[in-house]
């Protein structure tokens with residue numbers, strides 16, 4: 690599974706995949722939308738980070 694996460698677009702901190710399957714920034718609390726799959730959550734986060 691591709692879990693290559695881009696840094697937070699808000700503060701630049703490394704993002705984390707949490708236990709509910711979405712991406713969140715531990716520094717500022719920014720999170721991805723909750724998607725049906727982990728892959729979609731990661732893709733959504735990475736799009737936002739670009």
Ligand SMILES: [Zn+2]
Pocket residue numbers: 697698699700701702714715716717718719
């Ligand atoms: Zn952040």
